[in-house]
Amino acid sequence: MSTMRSIRRWTGILVIARAATLAGAQPVTVIEYYNPALDHYFMSSLQPDIDALDSGHFFGWSRTGLTFQAFADPASGGPGANPVCRFYIPPPADSHFFSAFTNECAAVLAKIQTDPNYRNFAYETPSAFYIAVPDIATGACPAGTIPVYRVWNQRADSNHRYTADPATRALMLAKGYAPEGYGPDAVVMCTQGATKGDTSVRVSGFSPFALGCDGVAATATLYRGAEVEPMLARDPLDANHLIGVWQQDRWADGGAAGNLTGVSFDGGRTWSRTQAPMTRCTGGNAANGGDYPRASDPWVTIAPDGAAYQIAIAFGGGLFQPNSFGAVLVSRSADGGRTWGAATTLIRDGIAAFNDKESITADPTNANFVYATWERLVGGENGPAPTWFARTANAGASWEPAREIYAPGGNDSTLNNQIVVLPDGTLVLFFSEFDTIGNATTVLLRVIRSPDMGATWSAPITVAQSLSRGARVPETGTPIRDGANLGSIAIGSNGLLAVAWQDARFSGGARDGVAFSRSADGGLTWSTPVQINSVPGVQAIVPSIAVRDDGLIGVTYYDFRSHVPGAATLATDTWLTTSIDGTTWNESHVTGPFDFTTAPFAEGLFLGDYQALGFVGSTFVPFYVATNAASPTNLTDVFATLRTTSVVTALPAEAAREAPIVRTTRAASAPPLPMTPELEKALSDSAQLTLRRRLPGRTPPASE
Structure with missing residues (x-):
């Protein structure tokens, strides 16, 4: 059953709720919701609606943070308050329509009686709430009120958005929505107040992956529908443009069926989902470089020219097991994250090495340069894991060969390598260094610096010892x-x-x-x-x-x-x-x-x-x-x-x-x-557990 049809079935409760609300005769807040899977908006002031949507009873809906004021009855709103009718439009629209004009409500009711295309419309209520209306000739609102605009998506799955925020209206028009209403600005209601406030938005949803899309036999529990380990990037050209990535459908023994991407162009209030072809479940294959059953460690960055880059490790088989393989992959988007190009392989290894915990950073001072870094575990579970680095100097058209840039020595390891760029262009690479002497492992948080876009690197500088x-x-x-x-x-x-x-x-x-x-001198000294x-x-x-x-x-x-x-x-x-x-x-x-x-x-x-x-x-x-x-x-x-x-x-x-x-x-x-001695062992055990947890395919003992 569709989500909006489910809300339609809620109508009996809504009528009861309205009767209870009328007795209180108080102003109400009309709250807007968004469902990214449907790409639909919905609004309501009715508490049963709000409770059901906020609780996840109707899955996939989140508040956008946009609200406006209305009234529960005409007495509260005064002589200028009109009732707002509410209709449910069946699939393929699967949506709702609201109007504060009695002539519009009557016109829809008449079409339900006479037009086969409207026959299944449901007249849910003549008065979802009460609100003032604009002058039908000019669109001007009464004194003390501001406009509420209506825009239409112009699609077969017809959906309208109602907003009192001019910036939101402009954004929707830019996306191809059509204005509907009165006067040059197409106003449909007039509210005494509207907020653009704090909100929590559900970005992900149910899994889009088909079972078995990875093409290999299961080796552990698949947590289908589970998202973990997100990362976020903001566009230096457009403050409202955000791109997030995360693991989708996590496996118990390492990695996920794929990494997904969320894109927002309104500062995080609404999101659409897409994917880069880095595993078979996200459309990867031998031709586009993404022929891998699993991926992990998603990271994303946006360059100063607006190009976006996401990175992941992709792999198959157990670590250091026969026929195992893995790679570090990068995909580029030229349209703000809406679509993603074929995967570029920065490094690929077989049984002899495993690449892990990669990150990617676009140089904010030069759009041609993007930097990737990770650690490469060599020779077995207890082998050394130095820091590796690769870069593009031509905005992703090609990548220079990956190379080692820092090795702690012996069988010691780095982990969690991340690059930031100082205003003068100096790169600062932050990482955890795991040093083992005998059976004891200590962890140092350190940085190395590069004054020449990654060509050369300094000796390490210690931020602090990690005592976790x-x-x-x-x-x-x-x-x-x-x-x-x-x-x-x-x-x-x-x-x-x-x-x-x-x-x-x-x-x-x-x-x-x-x-x-913190450091105020480019990472040379730390508080x-x-x-x-x-x-x-x-x-x-x-x-x-x-x-x-x-x-x-x-x-x-x-x-x-x-x-x-x-x-x-x-x-x-x-x-x-x-x-x-x-x-x-x-x-x-x-x-x-x-x-x-x-x-x-x-x-x-x-x-x-x-x-x-x-x-x-x-x-x-x-x-x-x-x-x-x-x-x-x-x-x-x-x-x-x-x-x-x-x-x-x-x-x-x-x-x-x-x-x-x-x-x-x-x-x-x-x-x-x-x-x-007890604390030293506890900290060492914690460090060693962190290192072991990076290994896919490992079966941990019950003591861990």
């Missing part, structure tokens, strides 16, 4: 596969470098918190690590960092402060904390609580080794995964949350404010951590 234990479910000890011993780096427009990672130094080694360090998660008594994991153009630093992370000891679930929240000086931090809630124990299990409960954080102007955009407790066949989804409210209104701008601050804290460093 990794997270577990408190009651059961079930491992959580998190960001232990990894980190996230960001750069501001002024060249400020900022790093966040999980670290147990602030709790005497008892549990991981979120550590922060003493400080703790920035506001509730130090609970585990805080998987930090992601970004620096807005105005210098505000943002860090998102998960924590378990909502968990009730003894509960069978693990209540988890996502938080955003911000600071202008790295010392005082203001924390706000992003989402949750959700239950982490329902996440896919891939050598631990797994939402990703990393999440993402971006921004649009003064709005931070956390891009993250949360579980879906109400949907056992769709365990997780990717969400984008907009964290700043702006207002388009004829009333006082009461909602024009930052997201409510939950807690303000001052960051503090920690005294040297007493390194007892």
